[in-house]
Amino acid sequence: MSADFLDRAVEGVQDLTPYVPGKPVEELERELGIRNIIKLASNENPLGPSPAARKAAEAAMADLGRYPDGNGFRLKQRLADLHKLDIARIVLGNGSNDVLDMVARCFLGPGRNAVFSEYAFAVYPICSRATGAELRAAPALSRDHESQPLGHDLDAMLAQIDANTGVVFVANPNNPTGTWLQPDAVSAFLAAVPDDVVVVLDEAYFEYMAPEWRCDSRELLDIHANLIVTRTFSKVHGLAALRVGYGLASAGIADLLNRVRQPFNNNSAALAAALASLDDMTHVEHSVALNSTGLAGLRAGLQALGLVVLPTQANFLTIDFGREAGSLFQALLQKGVIVRPLASYDMPDYLRVTVGTDEENRRFLQSLADVLQEAAA
Ligand SMILES: *Cc1c(COP(=O)(O)O)cnc(C)c1O
Numbered sequence: 001m002s003a004d005f006l007d008r009a010v011e012g013v014q015d016l017t018p019y020v021p022g023k024p025v026e027e028l029e030r031e032l033g034i035r036n037i038i039k040l041a042s043n044e045n046p047l048g049p050s051p052a053a054r055k056a057a058e059a060a061m062a063d064l065g066r067y068p069d070g071n072g073f074r075l076k077q078r079l080a081d082l083h084k085l086d087i088a089r090i091v092l093g094n095g096s097n098d099v100l101d102m103v104a105r106c107f108l109g110p111g112r113n114a115v116f117s118e119y120a121f122a123v124y125p126i127c128s129r130a131t132g133a134e135l136r137a138a139p140a141l142s143r144d145h146e147s148q149p150l151g152h153d154l155d156a157m158l159a160q161i162d163a164n165t166g167v168v169f170v171a172n173p174n175n176p177t178g179t180w181l182q183p184d185a186v187s188a189f190l191a192a193v194p195d196d197v198v199v200v201l202d203e204a205y206f207e208y209m210a211p212e213w214r215c216d217s218r219e220l221l222d223i224h225a226n227l228i229v230t231r232t233f234s235k236v237h238g239l240a241a242l243r244v245g246y247g248l249a250s251a252g253i254a255d256l257l258n259r260v261r262q263p264f265n266n267n268s269a270a271l272a273a274a275l276a277s278l279d280d281m282t283h284v285e286h287s288v289a290l291n292s293t294g295l296a297g298l299r300a301g302l303q304a305l306g307l308v309v310l311p312t313q314a315n316f317l318t319i320d321f322g323r324e325a326g327s328l329f330q331a332l333l334q335k336g337v338i339v340r341p342l343a344s345y346d347m348p349d350y351l352r353v354t355v356g357t358d359e360e361n362r363r364f365l366q367s368l369a370d371v372l373q374e375a376a377a
Contacts, residue, residue, distance in 0.1 A: 011110070012132040019122055020344045028338060037336040040354040040364055043175065043205075043316050045238035047290065047357075049273060050283035053239060056276035057269040068268040075266075075275045079246060082278065083218060088251040091258055094265045096204060096232040096245025101127045102257040103167055103228060103247070107198050108133035112166035117152040119177055119345055121202065124169040136160040141179075143320075149310055150347075151179030154189045161197060168193060171202045173209065176342055176352045178312030183215045190224050198253065200228045204245075205314035207236040207284055208291055213313055217248065225250040228257075233270075235315065236287050237277045242270035291315045294355040301365040305372060316354045318342070325351050331371040337364055 006014055022041030029037060048054075072092040080087040093099035104127040108114055114128035118140040125135050138156040141148050152174060161168065170189070173180040181189075186201070193199055206214065217229045232245035244266055247257060266274075277283070298317055302309050308320040321328065329341040329351055340352040353364060 010132060012129040015129055016126060017344075019126055022340050023333070023338045025338065028333060028336070032334070032336070034336055037338065038356065038360045038363055039338040040356050040360060041338045041340045041352075042240070043235060043314070043354045044240045045236055045287050045315070046355070046360060047238060047283070047287055049238040050277050050280035052280045052283075053237070053273040053277040057242065057273040060269040060272040063268065066268070067264050068266060068271055070264045072266050072271050075244075075271050076246075078275055078278055083248060085218070085221070085248060086251065089221070089249055089254050091247040091249065091254050091261065092266050092271075093230075093245045093247065093261075094270075095234055095243040096202070096230040096247070097123055097127075098243070098261075098265055099228075099230050099245055099247040099257065100124065100169075100200065100202070102260050103198065103200055104128050104131050104133070105260045106253075106256045107166040109166070112164050113160075113162070114167050114169065115157055115160045115165055116169040117157060117171075117174070119150050119174070119347060120152070120169060121171045121175050122345065124171075128167070128169075133166060134164075136165075140177075147311065148179045149320075150177045152181060154181065154185055158189065158192055161193060165194075165197050168197060168199045169202065170199065171204075172215065173205045173312065173314045175204065175314065175316070176318055176340065176345055176347070176350075178310050178314045178316060178318050180209065180213055180313040181215075183213065186215050187220065190220060190227060193226070195224070195226050198226050198228060199224070200230060202230045204230070204232045204235055206231060207288055208315050209313045221248055221250070225252070228253060233274045233277060236284055236291075237274070238283075238287065239270070239273055239277060242267070242273055244270045244274040290357070291355050294358065294361050297358070298353065298355060298361050298365065301361075302368075305365075305369055310350075316352050318347075318350050318352045321349050321351070324348050328368075328371055328375065331374065332364075332367055335367040335371065337367045339364070 108131040110132035113134040115136045116124040118137045141151045228249040234240035310318040342350045
């Protein structure tokens with residue numbers, strides 16, 4: 001046996017490499033000894049949470065000695081009203097990541113496989129492989145596809161499903177590409193998947209989508225008992241630090257997920273803030289509006305620099321530099337601008353930038369222009 005215990009880890013875990021998060025501001029501050037850093041690397045809301053959500057979290061701090069409500073009753077009740085679903089069909093997670101992990105633990109394991117798209121969200125292979133399941137990444141649409149370059153190819157995903165498939169993960173819109181699916185195509189896909197195969201429709205960026213692209217998840221949940229829709233408070237609600245997400249599913253699946261859910265997986269501040277956040281839809285609307293103007297400005301600025309950007313319905317843009325982009329990422333860091341390199345996604349030529357405030361977007365565009373000019377000199 002080796003000293004690092006690698007050979008004692010269960011088979012799936014032996015193959016894993018940890019999730020690579022966006023670089024924290026504090027880390028870059030330590031490394032460079034500079035201030036005034038901007039982080040556009042993790043698709044957070046640049047406005048942060050609604051003031052009401054912040055106040056609710058602070059109020060919850062008064063009772064740190066007690067366990068939180070392990071059933072998250074009040075938040076679930078509110079979500080049940082919002083989605084017009086029975087409360088028994090809602091599962092709360094410590095971020096939607098937690099829900100994805102519960103799904104994997106319930107429906108995957110040795111001898112089963114998980115299907116997802118190439119260039120899909122990195123958590124799908126991590127939580128799947130940890131269970132010992134086989135990973136099946138379906139080829140994505142091509143780099144020069146006319147409308148959804150590198151997007152999910154639902155036919156290719158269908159072709160990967162067999163009798164041993166436990167879960168299919170669909171990200172809509174997808175991170176890190178920003179690509180999305182036509183609602184009709186999602187409906188047709190769900191109709192074609194065998195009804196004993198669980199399908200996760202990950203809608204982390206739902207609120208940012210133009211209304212005409214949004215799937216009617218409520219209707220889909222009525223038709224398909226094998227569907228799990230996931231949502232999060234980390235993105236448009238600006239509560240990434242508190243970790244709240246949820247899954248909507250049939251009561252049967254929700255019951256299974258709750259069996260593996262850790263007791264008290266949502267802390268009191270998180271539960272309170274999420275609840276308050278749902279009562280401030282003005283903040284959500286304001287955030288979405290800021291995102292659309294920011295996105296348009298960034299897109300125009302990048303195109304003016306002669307760069308190719310992927311289409312997006314989310315709060316980030318993915319840039320195709322047509323050459324290895326890691327050195328550009330490093331050069332931007334030197335200027336105090338953190339974006340996301342995508343080499344860990346097998347997309348070394350791309351960088352992903354989160355839409356920030358107008359000022360952050362301007363600073364990013366200027367820094368990128370400088371970096372490109374310095375690289376050309
Ligand atoms: C950010 C993100 C999530 C949400 O993560 P949380 O755990 O809820 O913070 C889920 N799916 C995708 C595709 C994401 O980009």
